[in-house]
Amino acid sequence: MHEPAAFSHALRVYWEDTDAGGIVYYANYLKFFERARTEWLRAFGHGQQAMAEAEGAMFVVTDARIRYLHPARLDDTLRVTVQPVDIGRASMQIAQAVWRDTTVLCEGQIQIACVDRGTFRPLRIPTDILARLTE
Amino acid sequence: MHEPAAFSHALRVYWEDTDAGGIVYYANYLKFFERARTEWLRAFGHGQQAMAEAEGAMFVVTDARIRYLHPARLDDTLRVTVQPVDIGRASMQIAQAVWRDTTVLCEGQIQIACVDRGTFRPLRIPTDILARLTE
Amino acid sequence: MHEPAAFSHALRVYWEDTDAGGIVYYANYLKFFERARTEWLRAFGHGQQAMAEAEGAMFVVTDARIRYLHPARLDDTLRVTVQPVDIGRASMQIAQAVWRDTTVLCEGQIQIACVDRGTFRPLRIPTDILARLTE
Amino acid sequence: MHEPAAFSHALRVYWEDTDAGGIVYYANYLKFFERARTEWLRAFGHGQQAMAEAEGAMFVVTDARIRYLHPARLDDTLRVTVQPVDIGRASMQIAQAVWRDTTVLCEGQIQIACVDRGTFRPLRIPTDILARLTE
Numbered sequence: 001m002h003e004p005a006a007f008s009h010a011l012r013v014y015w016e017d018t019d020a021g022g023i024v025y026y027a028n029y030l031k032f033f034e035r036a037r038t039e040w041l042r043a044f045g046h047g048q049q050a051m052a053e054a055e056g057a058m059f060v061v062t063d064a065r066i067r068y069l070h071p072a073r074l075d076d077t078l079r080v081t082v083q084p085v086d087i088g089r090a091s092m093q094i095a096q097a098v099w100r101d102t103t104v105l106c107e108g109q110i111q112i113a114c115v116d117r118g119t120f121r122p123l124r125i126p127t128d129i130l131a132r133l134t135e
Numbered sequence: 136m137h138e139p140a141a142f143s144h145a146l147r148v149y150w151e152d153t154d155a156g157g158i159v160y161y162a163n164y165l166k167f168f169e170r171a172r173t174e175w176l177r178a179f180g181h182g183q184q185a186m187a188e189a190e191g192a193m194f195v196v197t198d199a200r201i202r203y204l205h206p207a208r209l210d211d212t213l214r215v216t217v218q219p220v221d222i223g224r225a226s227m228q229i230a231q232a233v234w235r236d237t238t239v240l241c242e243g244q245i246q247i248a249c250v251d252r253g254t255f256r257p258l259r260i261p262t263d264i265l266a267r268l269t270e
Numbered sequence: 271m272h273e274p275a276a277f278s279h280a281l282r283v284y285w286e287d288t289d290a291g292g293i294v295y296y297a298n299y300l301k302f303f304e305r306a307r308t309e310w311l312r313a314f315g316h317g318q319q320a321m322a323e324a325e326g327a328m329f330v331v332t333d334a335r336i337r338y339l340h341p342a343r344l345d346d347t348l349r350v351t352v353q354p355v356d357i358g359r360a361s362m363q364i365a366q367a368v369w370r371d372t373t374v375l376c377e378g379q380i381q382i383a384c385v386d387r388g389t390f391r392p393l394r395i396p397t398d399i400l401a402r403l404t405e
Numbered sequence: 406m407h408e409p410a411a412f413s414h415a416l417r418v419y420w421e422d423t424d425a426g427g428i429v430y431y432a433n434y435l436k437f438f439e440r441a442r443t444e445w446l447r448a449f450g451h452g453q454q455a456m457a458e459a460e461g462a463m464f465v466v467t468d469a470r471i472r473y474l475h476p477a478r479l480d481d482t483l484r485v486t487v488q489p490v491d492i493g494r495a496s497m498q499i500a501q502a503v504w505r506d507t508t509v510l511c512e513g514q515i516q517i518a519c520v521d522r523g524t525f526r527p528l529r530i531p532t533d534i535l536a537r538l539t540e
Contacts, residue, residue: 015295018290
């Protein structure tokens, strides 16, 4: 589904991630997606704490679409992929998926905006980050 | 946006709900949505622990679409609405929103399926619950 | 165990609070404790967001001792009590408990310090709050 | 503080872990402690999902003491150590710490019991696990 080139982040399912249904709680896939996006940005040499301090800029999610296909369970090892679909000047769209082996458990389309960390008004993505994302 | 008849659940934003951006963490709106759906079902005389034990049935989210319009913050009092859009025999679609006063902060369209708690195969919604939901 | 005068905050156990063991996840009792402390401070007319903005002060937990006696479960209605044990100039000790009906499920002794929100250095508790806490 | 031999688990601080104070939320250190204990058990060839299924047994925390010394922040890389202090037939005491480089941010003493996953009554720790823990 995702091209081999998609960035991938591995994680383990712990007790904290599960609920009394015996499976990963549905909100927690958004945590998994964010961990992977954070590591993807970091792979471009980009830390978000540093961006907040240096640029006063922050990425926020403005829209999320999630499809839950199969449940993940305690002790599972998962891979979360990150595939940029569209990178604009102040926002981007990312396709993500949570995999167990070769099965997609959960898919997400995530819309992200760059905003001023104080006012939450739209900001251009800092130039050096944008350059790396689009090269 | 929602008709006055929509079910509404009030909640407070606590430290646990926020993140270092100073606002409610994006995954936590799914928690707020679920608390409201749970209280909405309870208002029909329906507890989910009881349903799991009596019927071996469980509601799971199969699809979620969330639009983040304005951030919620520590100490905010929020109202979360629940508006059924379509109730089928084994699934339902729910429109939800998080309000602060008269402002919608977050909107969700949530698709829910009734499944066997052991096999996660689709199940009909128990008859008495379905009757109350559709009357 | 707690005197009748202890402040009490009611809450419901939702899916988000439970884990695959079928019970409330152990870290989440600290969330319940904090919700109750927050409402206890609010009952003194004191909001923490306001305190952070007006005084640059923040309460942080420096020490916690928790005893887990009985598990809480999905759909339980719980009461969380707050009993100040010792109020100092820059810190306080609070006894807390989580109750289901007349059973104590979890007990906590929580040490809290007032700190500068920027430097995390100890600060005196703002005078008006201290006055209300000790009257 | 901990002997060099202590088991160590590395993790990153993500947005989900932080709160509006700009630091890791106090309950989340218990999540970090548990992730490390889970990986420590796994290093003995022991998965908890498997133990629940094969033995009907589950580890639960009965007592926790946590000292918060310095705050952790977004993007920090932390190490969480696990040092068994006392291993009994049905319970164990574990010393844990969260480190950033050579600084201890948080210390915990965690008491764990082995219980029947259905009744929550005390159970002996399965023999093969106990053997590995004490050898």
